[in-house]
Amino acid sequence: MATETAPAAYDSKIEGNIIFTRLDSAINWMRGNSLWPMPMGLACCAIELMATGASRFDISRFGAEVMRFSPRQSDVMIVAGTVTYKMALAVKRIYDQMPEPKWVIAMGACASSGGMYRSYAVLQGIDHLLPVDVYISGCPPRPEALLEGLMRLQTKIAEEDSLLAQKRELLEDIS
Amino acid sequence: MDATEASSKLEQELGKDFHGSSMFRDEVSVVIPGSRIKDALKFCREVLLFDYLVDLSGIDNMDEDPRYGVVYELYSYQYGCHLRVKTGVDEAERELPSVADIWPTANWHEREAYDMFGITFKGHPDLRRILMWEGYPFFPLRKDFPLAGKQSEMPDVAFSESAPLEGGPFVTSPSSAGTDKREPRSRETDS
Numbered sequence: 149m150a151t152e153t154a155p156a157a158y159d160s161k162i163e164g165n166i167i168f169t170r171l172d173s174a175i176n177w178m179r180g181n182s183l184w185p186m187p188m189g190l191a192c193c194a195i196e197l198m199a200t201g202a203s204r205f206d207i208s209r210f211g212a213e214v215m216r217f218s219p220r221q222s223d224v225m226i227v228a229g230t231v232t233y234k235m236a237l238a239v240k241r242i243y244d245q246m247p248e249p250k251w252v253i254a255m256g257a258c259a260s261s262g263g264m265y266r267s268y269a270v271l272q273g274i275d276h277l278l279p280v281d282v283y284i285s286g287c288p289p290r291p292e293a294l295l296e297g298l299m300r301l302q303t304k305i306a307e308e309d310s311l312l313a314q315k316r317e318l319l320e321d322i323s
Numbered sequence: 324m325d326a327t328e329a330s331s332k333l334e335q336e337l338g339k340d341f342h343g344s345s346m347f348r349d350e351v352s353v354v355i356p357g358s359r360i361k362d363a364l365k366f367c368r369e370v371l372l373f374d375y376l377v378d379l380s381g382i383d384n385m386d387e388d389p390r391y392g393v394v395y396e397l398y399s400y401q402y403g404c405h406l407r408v409k410t411g412v413d414e415a416e417r418e419l420p421s422v423a424d425i426w427p428t429a430n431w432h433e434r435e436a437y438d439m440f441g442i443t444f445k446g447h448p449d450l451r452r453i454l455m456w457e458g459y460p461f462f463p464l465r466k467d468f469p470l471a472g473k474q475s476e477m478p479d480v481a482f483s484e485s486a487p488l489e490g491g492p493f494v495t496s497p498s499s500a501g502t503d504k505r506e507p508r509s510r511e512t513d514s
Contacts, residue, residue, distance in 0.1 A: 233481050236481065236482075265486075266470070268463045269455075
């Protein structure tokens, strides 16, 4: 019988059943592979978003197939399309209702920068209102580009200090 | 009945208030002053049987008099003919009688003309902005409004900022000059 202070040791009997890892890595792995998107479809990019969700491109290969039309159940807002000033604060309001942790993908030229709409009516990039994690170029981007963006977001999530960020106050109290 | 005939009947009805007609590629346009536009359109609807208002649009001919205009595109299913009725709108007054009681579809068209040009329609049942939000202080399709937009702020409703245009194309100037003169790359406006 091992002593109480013994570190976890390799045991051939439980090989393959136990994984040693950091808590952050485990949390990030779970978060990154079950991203529930909030499909903020505002223009033609939404058509490509739908294509990405459909069988040919199949976003469920990356664990993001659960499109939620309720912001309270979603993790990542995919802003797909032209954000007009009239719509901008509605997008912000939906974003505000999403629970933490949450991410934003700006899909396409319009959501990233206003695109070809240098106009009195169009917000020049959703990053004026929301913190954007991934920008995807294209007008509209192909589904492969969206999937690439999603994988970039997963890479980004994998590097986050999720426990530290979430429990910062608690950890400060303890120490 | 064809459009030319409709135009001459309208001329008989209005007399000196009929400000001429013109034909371009078989399309007939007539000009009616704002004071008689309602009578003329009612005549078109009830007597000449133009039962379909295809479109109603505002125009800004900046530096001309009258500055604004409204164009009514009429179509008659009865006769299968098309008639365009134009009227000028004075810059200071900016008011026309509403035709929403003659053609219900004019309701939203007039709201759009009001939203974009600030032309008001007297007797309109619900003259609110239709594309921009209620409280937006500008009329964006006027020639002296920059395409880039202007800053505005309506707390909790909407805000707007001017877009970076890098000297891009601005509004056109009405004239018969070539496109290089008519559509300057940029145009300075005071307001």
